[in-house]
Amino acid sequence: MNDTRTLPASLPLFPLAGCILLPGELLPLNVFEPRYLNMIDDARRDGGHIGIIQPEAGTGTGEPPLRRIGTAGRIKSFVETRDGRYLVTLDGVSRFELAAEADAATPYRIGRVDYRPFAQDLAPRPSLQGDRERLLRLLQIWFGDARVETDWPTLGTMPLEALVDRLAMLAPLPPQARQDLLEAPDGAARLVLMENLVAGLIAGSAGGTLQ
Numbered sequence: 001m002n003d004t005r006t007l008p009a010s011l012p013l014f015p016l017a018g019c020i021l022l023p024g025e026l027l028p029l030n031v032f033e034p035r036y037l038n039m040i041d042d043a044r045r046d047g048g049h050i051g052i053i054q055p056e057a058g059t060g061t062g063e064p065p066l067r068r069i070g071t072a073g074r075i076k077s078f079v080e081t082r083d084g085r086y087l088v089t090l091d092g093v094s095r096f097e098l099a100a101e102a103d104a105a106t107p108y109r110i111g112r113v114d115y116r117p118f119a120q121d122l123a124p125r126p127s128l129q130g131d132r133e134r135l136l137r138l139l140q141i142w143f144g145d146a147r148v149e150t151d152w153p154t155l156g157t158m159p160l161e162a163l164v165d166r167l168a169m170l171a172p173l174p175p176q177a178r179q180d181l182l183e184a185p186d187g188a189a190r191l192v193l194m195e196n197l198v199a200g201l202i203a204g205s206a207g208g209t210l211q
Helices: 034-045 116-122 132-146 152-157 160-170 175-183 187-206
Strands: 010-015 026-031 049-053 069-080 086-101 109-114
Touching (some): 010 034, 010 086, 034 049, 034 069, 049 086, 069 109, 086 116, 132 152, 132 160, 132 187, 160 175, 160 187
Parallel strands (some): 010 049
Antiparallel strands (some): 049 069
16 A cells, blocks of 8 residues: 655646546546646656645636645646647546645646545555446436436446546536535545435426436
């Protein structure tokens, strides 16, 4: 098991509304804004860690306040395109609590972060026990209503813990729902929350309560 002390106490922050990164999962990024190109350059020279965090919603103009919880990812792959964009893949390492933003001369934001509340994120992801068939049934109804196409054979064989985490990151959920899933204490809690979220979305589209 790794130690949170090996992670940087200050992280360059990449605020992305509607986007989360979970430990053990991969997040592809298409980076083109100059300040974030600068951020990637600096991160690659300094350990490769970047913090993915959602901004608060509806906060007006200027730099928005940030959510309290985000995730540190390590740059796993990097490609520069001919038109100057960076195609980056981040490997989720650990969630963090944003303690404060640092006064920095960089064009991007830097956070002072605390990983200690999420020390379990650095252990191998434990196997998750749950009712996969119920979750898949709910997904089939929801994705059918929302006209979302997916690879059902892959979902049917994927380890349940990976399935739940990838749904949290990739399914068409609102930003607050994603944040709630990010902040769930463990995979079991995330599974329950995911089932409740999907059941609520189905019931809302049907105008009633899912039984």
